[in-house]
Amino acid sequence: MAKARVLLVGCGGIGTVAALNLEAGGLASVSCVLRSSYDIVTAKGFSIESCDHGTLEGWKPTEVLQAVPVANDTNPFDYIICCTKNVPDVPPLLPDIISPAVTPKRTIIVLIQNGLHIERPFLTKFPSNIVLSGVSRADAHETQPGTIQQKQTDVLHIGAFPHSTRSVTDCQTAAGDFVRRYSAGGRTKCTYVADVGLDRWRKLVYNATLNPICTLTGLDTGALQSHEHSMQTLVRPAMKEVILVASAVGYQLPEDVIETTLAGNPIEQRIAPSMLMDLRKGNLIEHENLVGAVVREAEALGIPTPVLTMLYNLCCSVQLRLKIARGL
Amino acid sequence: MAKARVLLVGCGGIGTVAALNLEAGGLASVSCVLRSSYDIVTAKGFSIESCDHGTLEGWKPTEVLQAVPVANDTNPFDYIICCTKNVPDVPPLLPDIISPAVTPKRTIIVLIQNGLHIERPFLTKFPSNIVLSGVSRADAHETQPGTIQQKQTDVLHIGAFPHSTRSVTDCQTAAGDFVRRYSAGGRTKCTYVADVGLDRWRKLVYNATLNPICTLTGLDTGALQSHEHSMQTLVRPAMKEVILVASAVGYQLPEDVIETTLAGNPIEQRIAPSMLMDLRKGNLIEHENLVGAVVREAEALGIPTPVLTMLYNLCCSVQLRLKIARGL
Numbered sequence: 001m002a003k004a005r006v007l008l009v010g011c012g013g014i015g016t017v018a019a020l021n022l023e024a025g026g027l028a029s030v031s032c033v034l035r036s037s038y039d040i041v042t043a044k045g046f047s048i049e050s051c052d053h054g055t056l057e058g059w060k061p062t063e064v065l066q067a068v069p070v071a072n073d074t075n076p077f078d079y080i081i082c083c084t085k086n087v088p089d090v091p092p093l094l095p096d097i098i099s100p101a102v103t104p105k106r107t108i109i110v111l112i113q114n115g116l117h118i119e120r121p122f123l124t125k126f127p128s129n130i131v132l133s134g135v136s137r138a139d140a141h142e143t144q145p146g147t148i149q150q151k152q153t154d155v156l157h158i159g160a161f162p163h164s165t166r167s168v169t170d171c172q173t174a175a176g177d178f179v180r181r182y183s184a185g186g187r188t189k190c191t192y193v194a195d196v197g198l199d200r201w202r203k204l205v206y207n208a209t210l211n212p213i214c215t216l217t218g219l220d221t222g223a224l225q226s227h228e229h230s231m232q233t234l235v236r237p238a239m240k241e242v243i244l245v246a247s248a249v250g251y252q253l254p255e256d257v258i259e260t261t262l263a264g265n266p267i268e269q270r271i272a273p274s275m276l277m278d279l280r281k282g283n284l285i286e287h288e289n290l291v292g293a294v295v296r297e298a299e300a301l302g303i304p305t306p307v308l309t310m311l312y313n314l315c316c317s318v319q320l321r322l323k324i325a326r327g328l
Numbered sequence: 329m330a331k332a333r334v335l336l337v338g339c340g341g342i343g344t345v346a347a348l349n350l351e352a353g354g355l356a357s358v359s360c361v362l363r364s365s366y367d368i369v370t371a372k373g374f375s376i377e378s379c380d381h382g383t384l385e386g387w388k389p390t391e392v393l394q395a396v397p398v399a400n401d402t403n404p405f406d407y408i409i410c411c412t413k414n415v416p417d418v419p420p421l422l423p424d425i426i427s428p429a430v431t432p433k434r435t436i437i438v439l440i441q442n443g444l445h446i447e448r449p450f451l452t453k454f455p456s457n458i459v460l461s462g463v464s465r466a467d468a469h470e471t472q473p474g475t476i477q478q479k480q481t482d483v484l485h486i487g488a489f490p491h492s493t494r495s496v497t498d499c500q501t502a503a504g505d506f507v508r509r510y511s512a513g514g515r516t517k518c519t520y521v522a523d524v525g526l527d528r529w530r531k532l533v534y535n536a537t538l539n540p541i542c543t544l545t546g547l548d549t550g551a552l553q554s555h556e557h558s559m560q561t562l563v564r565p566a567m568k569e570v571i572l573v574a575s576a577v578g579y580q581l582p583e584d585v586i587e588t589t590l591a592g593n594p595i596e597q598r599i600a601p602s603m604l605m606d607l608r609k610g611n612l613i614e615h616e617n618l619v620g621a622v623v624r625e626a627e628a629l630g631i632p633t634p635v636l637t638m639l640y641n642l643c644c645s646v647q648l649r650l651k652i653a654r655g656l
Binding site: 216219227316318321 | 561644
């Protein structure tokens, strides 16, 4: 298997861990596009504390770039991995950002991002390119520019989004190849999932509920779970709505999905979901893909989702506040 | 009209302005109970910047106390005015706090506080005492211990809560007397309202809606009103629910109540409602009386209030966070 040429956009916690895994396996050379950390990483490399890779000082991927490069016909990118936050309500949009580096038919786009329908703008803009879904459960964060902390083993689910012109075999092969390259280092749990939709809906049981509730109330998932009133009036009803909508779309989530989702976020770990972390940092929030897309799907199908709809509407107002604070 | 003896509990912005008005009129001598500002006010008096009274340095009421005194049979309190925050979900409860100073039958209790059904625990604990309702629209705040800023003219509505054993005439006379004493200084708009319920429900159109929405989203009322999505999905639906519940209880609010409520909070003034101010200061919030009581009333009458109910449930979770932060 020849080394693949990879462009990685969004070198925060998840993105840097992905670059590290791919380089460690020896089956990919990774060019990372950095913004806020470009100067420090160029000078000193990344400083990484990882449960999978140990402590690394001065680590650098094959190439460090300050902007998305223009694709080179003789040496195109085999993969572009997107690990940025996904905020479709604020331009520039990610498909426009990566566009110069995409070689039609050739480049495989990998979205290691949360939310529903995130593939749609990519499939529209790059109709001949395969798009892969990455659902990550690693707890990795950039604590300051160039400094990465990874506290949970990288568990990554990879599958291919359904494609209107590329064959199922092509798409599955692309996904399988990526899993092989990502797993080659031997330190991660990267697995192929055949049903990307089911995988993403299962994660929405967490993302569409605990993310907005924690963001609106300031509580971490542990405190929330220790409060029976919050669980009965907010968390469980919201999770049940996600399961209902998923079922109407055609995805039967397992009966115990609520309990396994809660068990994955133990009370004593006091996990602050990514949306609450974004709020605390003053970053824009990903409510459109995490909650809005579910609410719009429900509306289209005529399924009432009173709890999710209120969470979404309140998140829209929170986003307004964040935009005002950022002068947008 | 003889000077009345008044005990005032809760000398924040509204409370201090009330004490000042009463002393200025010459028909009351006010004993103020202070906690966090006791030392500084004892030493230097209040520092007040007031649109009604001008700049006052070193102002003191007749008496400054550190705790609620025990009622003196020969010199009882004619009035006890409560201007504290009203947080019934955290003891000690206000009726218990003022209890030592209440002389049965004699002392009139005046609640200058927001929310619904706030009189109930007082009427239960002091069944022979008249309880008056005070609805304040003054924008007065304690910016630091002993320092008061009042930016809007003190507009106070006074009326008597219905009483099971005291005659309507007694109650109305008590309310009228209080209005006379409060207005004697000539600088305030203190008016008698016959229908206390209608008055309080009208204020709930603001209190049960803009207060929790601003608290959950961090937006001020101006930013909220400039955002059509927030207005259409949150503010107006919540206000309509308040009007529906009020109507079912027997209070027909005027048709233009939503518009007059919004007009009272102009976009350019960017007013942060009291509950958001409390959140920012890390104080507990008054969601039980401002939203919870409305939701419980609606439930008892079988009226669906999906927006208010969600706001209330989310506020309960916010209160949990505040309690955790305060070590409660």
